[in-house]
Amino acid sequence: MPHxxxxxxxxxxxxxxxxATKLAMHFxxxxxxxxxxxxTKVQAEETNTKYAQGGIAAVWSEGDSFEKHIxxxxxxxxxxxxxxxxxxxxxEAPVRIQELIDYGTRFDKEHGGSDxxxxxxxxxxxxxxxxxxxxxxxxxxxxxxxxxxxxxxIEIFTHFYAVExxxxxxxxxxxxxxxxDNKCFGAYVLNTRTGQVEQFLAKTTLLATGGIGNIYxxxxxxxxxxxxxxxxxxxxxGIGKDMEFIQFHPTALYEPGKKPNFLISEAVRGFGGVLxxxxxxxxxxxYDSRLSLAPRDIVARAIDSEMKKAxxxxxxxxxxHCDYExxxxxxxxxxxxxxxxxxxxxxxxxxxxxxxxxxxxxxxRVNEWGxxxxxxxxxxxxxxxxxxxxxxxLASNSLLEAVVFGHRAxxxxxxxxxxxxxxxxxxxxxDAGTTHPEELVLVTEMxxxxxxxxxxxxxxxxxxxxxKRAMDRLELIYLEHEELYRQSKVSVPICExxxxxEVAYLVIKMAMARRENSGLHFNLDNVK
Numbered sequence: 001m002p003h004x005x006x007x008x009x010x011x012x013x014x015x016x017x018x019x020a021t022k023l024a025m026h027f028x029x030x031x032x033x034x035x036x037x038x039x040t041k042v043q044a045e046e047t048n049t050k051y052a053q054g055g056i057a058a059v060w061s062e063g064d065s066f067e068k069h070i071x072x073x074x075x076x077x078x079x080x081x082x083x084x085x086x087x088x089x090x091x092e093a094p095v096r097i098q099e100l101i102d103y104g105t106r107f108d109k110e111h112g113g114s115d116x117x118x119x120x121x122x123x124x125x126x127x128x129x130x131x132x133x134x135x136x137x138x139x140x141x142x143x144x145x146x147x148x149x150x151x152x153x154i155e156i157f158t159h160f161y162a163v164e165x166x167x168x169x170x171x172x173x174x175x176x177x178x179x180x181d182n183k184c185f186g187a188y189v190l191n192t193r194t195g196q197v198e199q200f201l202a203k204t205t206l207l208a209t210g211g212i213g214n215i216y217x218x219x220x221x222x223x224x225x226x227x228x229x230x231x232x233x234x235x236x237x238g239i240g241k242d243m244e245f246i247q248f249h250p251t252a253l254y255e256p257g258k259k260p261n262f263l264i265s266e267a268v269r270g271f272g273g274v275l276x277x278x279x280x281x282x283x284x285x286x287y288d289s290r291l292s293l294a295p296r297d298i299v300a301r302a303i304d305s306e307m308k309k310a311x312x313x314x315x316x317x318x319x320x321h322c323d324y325e326x327x328x329x330x331x332x333x334x335x336x337x338x339x340x341x342x343x344x345x346x347x348x349x350x351x352x353x354x355x356x357x358x359x360x361x362x363x364x365r366v367n368e369w370g371x372x373x374x375x376x377x378x379x380x381x382x383x384x385x386x387x388x389x390x391x392x393x394l395a396s397n398s399l400l401e402a403v404v405f406g407h408r409a410x411x412x413x414x415x416x417x418x419x420x421x422x423x424x425x426x427x428x429x430x431d432a433g434t435t436h437p438e439e440l441v442l443v444t445e446m447x448x449x450x451x452x453x454x455x456x457x458x459x460x461x462x463x464x465x466x467x468k469r470a471m472d473r474l475e476l477i478y479l480e481h482e483e484l485y486r487q488s489k490v491s492v493p494i495c496e497x498x499x500x501x502e503v504a505y506l507v508i509k510m511a512m513a514r515r516e517n518s519g520l521h522f523n524l525d526n527v528k
Contacts, residue, residue, distance in 0.1 A: 002199030002426070005037040007413065008186050009206045010162045010229060012040040013047035014137070014399055015381030016208030017144040018406035019413075021103070024151035026414060036154045037200060039189055041161040041224055041492065045141055048210035048225055048382055049399070052137025053265035053333075055107075055129035056100075056403075057396040058093035060118055064126040066090050073397060076123045076295050077390025078519040085387040088368060089397070089404045096403045097130060105143040107132055121270045121395035123295045129396045134265055134331040137399065161190040161492050162228060163197060165205070165236040166426060167374060177237040177373075184236070184377035185422055188429045190490055197429035197490060203420035204413050206370075207233060207379040208402075211360050212246075212503045213260070214496075217455040218356035220252050220263040226496040227503030229383035233364045234502055238372050241385040242362030243503075244511040245520040247393055248460050249358030250275075250299040253351065254314035255341070261356040262337055264317060266395050269293055271330060276316045276350065277306055283315075297392050297520045300355040304460045307354075316350035355460060359398060361389035361520065362510070370409035376420050378409040391519020437488045443497050446477050450497070453477075454504055458511060462523045467512050474504055 007023055009016040020036050027034045040046070059069050069090045074081050101107065107130040108117040119129040132139035148154050166185045169175045175182050186201040209229030213221025234240055251268070252261035269275075269292045275284050287302040288294035294302075303315050319327060324347050328335050338344040338351060364372055364379040366386055372379050381402040388401050437443075457470035478501050485498055517526045 002201050003037060004035070004422070005186070005200065005202040006034040007036045007204050007206070008200055008202035009036065009038040009208060010187060011047070011208030011210060011381070012038055012044045012145070012156065013049035013208060013210055013381060013402070014140055014144060015402035015406050016206060017148050018403050019206050019208065019380060019410050020154050021144065021148050021151065022407060022410035023413065024148070024153045026410070027153060028151065034153050037157060037202065038148070038154060039157045039160040039162060039200065041192070042159065044145055044156050044158055046222060046224060047141060048221060049137045049141045049402070051220065051222055051260070051263065052399055053134045053263055054121060054267045055119060055131030055136045055396045056097060056140070056399040057124070057128050057394070058097050058130065058400065059090065060094065060116060060128055060130065061126070064128050068125050069128065072123055072125050073388070073394045074390070076392050076394035078392060079390065080518055081390030082387030085368060089388050089401055092404050092407070093400055096400070096407055100140060100143065100403065103143045103147045105132070105140050119267050119270055121266050122290070122293045122299070123394050129267070131267065134267070134333045140399065159192045161192055161495065162187045162232060163190050163490055163495055164188045165232050165377065166199070166201070167236045169236065170427060171423060175237050177239060179237065181375070182237060182373070183375045185426060187232070190492065190495070192492060195489070197431065199426065199428060201422055201426060203417070203422060204376045204378070206409060207364065207377070207383050208381050209383045211382040212500070213357045215450060215454045215500045215504045215507070216357040216459070217259070217451045218252060218261050218354065219259065220249055220261050220356050220358045222260055226500050228496070228499045229379065230363055230506070231499035231502040233372060233374070233377070233379065234506065236374060238374055238377070239365040240362065240506045240510070241365040242510070243360070243506040244514050245361035245389070245391050246357060246507065247296055247359040247361060247520055248300040248355040250296055250303050250355050251317055251353040252356035253338070254354045256313070261354070263358075264334060264351060264353055265331070266296065268317065268319060268331060268334065271327065272319065272322045274318045275299070275303070276318050277310060278312045278314070278316065280316070295392060296395070297522075300460050301522060303355055314352040314354045317353045318350050319346050320348055320350070359393055361385070361391070361393050368408065369412035370405045371412060376416070378413065380405045380409050391521065431489055434487060434489045437484060437494070440493060442484060443493045446481055447497050447500070450474070450477055450500060450504060454507070458508055460522065462511060462521070464523065464525045467508055471508050471512070474501065474508065477501060478505070
């Protein structure tokens with residue numbers, strides 16, 4: 001029997017949970033019974049949100065202003081951000097963050113005071129980052145999960161993996177990418193405990209599946225970040241946008257062979273951390289007047305350049321001159337990790353760092369309400385492209401975008417609920433003639449090859465030749481994998497690789513199409 005919901009949420013990070021929580025509270029207030037299903041492919045708390053260290057940005061002090069936050073966002077995005085969207089997000093930020101606080105999120109306060117301890121990060125002109133130690137995302141996730149679990153209409157399904165969206169295509173109708181009458185009716189979902197693909201039918205579906213980090217060798221994203229929502233939406237004839245703008249965090253901890261890379265938060269540089277070469281020399285003065293507080297794309301390219309010039313595998317981040325006790329108070333997790341895993345004493349040792357894929361500024365194209373081009377399908381958070389980030393994300397705007405658009409998607413969902421109708425006789429998943437593959441080593445090797453292609457040819461610095469080579473190599477992997485997929489019963493590794501191949505294709509395709517260097521996209525052949 002199919003599962004049937006009023007609302008289906010795919011993903012349990014800040015975007016998905018804030019949306020589900022809003023819906024549940026709304027209908028509880030109306031004393032109206034609804035069913036909200038939240039599916040997550042591992043544990044509910046294992047999300048991109050959990051790994052966000054720095055904080056969430058909002059105008060919170062009298063000296064700051066919406067205009068300054070808007071301008072900082074536009075500058076960081078190389079003025080490719082949609083100003084209308086930027087204004088919406090910045091102006092709605094304080095109310096949305098207050099709601100997180102009301103749910104129980106604990107942001108750090110100043111010593112002995114009631115005022116929040118606002119941090120300043122690269123690209124920001126004022127102190128406006130609310131944070132909890134160096135595990136802000138995990139704290140927000142904790143509070144939202146507790147709130148969601150307290151609401152009767154929300155049911156969270158762990159170890160359920162969305163395989164394919166259900167649209168008019170599954171009803172036997174021909175669907176084109178720019179049709180205006182395509183509709184989403186839920187998803188086919190793999191129960192990873194039984195191996196069976198089940199129907200999760202819903203009047204409205206929200207994609208909140210996070211990022212794409214695992215298409216690269218070095219990433220700060222968790223292992224679950226394989227671009228599932230973007231790939232599913234694209235196959236369902238959703239529209240992708242700005243996929244070439246991939247943010248590499250300049251300072252991931254250098255630990256060869258480890259994935260994901262441990263993140264050394266940008267807030268460490270905001271606290272006073274200074275970048276140095278392996279010889280101990282500073283170098284950011286050669287690249288930007290803002291030195292170590294320059295935006296991430298500039299810092300990442302500077303580090304990449306220094307590493308290539310010297311043939312070094314990493315550079316250093318120096319915090320030895322900082323107030324150690326205050327540093328430990330702000331960054332206990334980073335301090336403990338460096339000590340326990342690398343034996344570093346940050347009072348005298350430098351931190352080895354390397355750039356790693358961190359965030360995708362593009363994704364499934366949505367409007368100001370989080371709506372995709374497919375009716376009753378929403379996308380929120382890192383898997384979506386709202387226009388907020390433009391060519392580069394301003395630090396700590398991502399958690400903010402997720403909570404603002406989670407609210408806006410909730411508002412539009414309620415408004416359009418009466419128009420959402422499930423058709424009869426949606427077919428069950430059909431895997432007739434497939435078998436369990438005997439050689440999953442093929443998937444493992446294809447995945448390694450994909451990571452190598454993206455890291456070597458579609459990384460921080462690109463060229464037309466590298467992009468062409470990446471596309472040619474990817475096509476071979478795609479053909480090989482599609483044959484395996486058609487013959488096999490679905491599994492998480494096979495489906496994840498399928499999604500990663502499709503997402504990689506979108507990144508390469510859009511990188512090839514962009515003829516000027518903006519923000520995170522830097523092609524040496526575009527340099528005049």
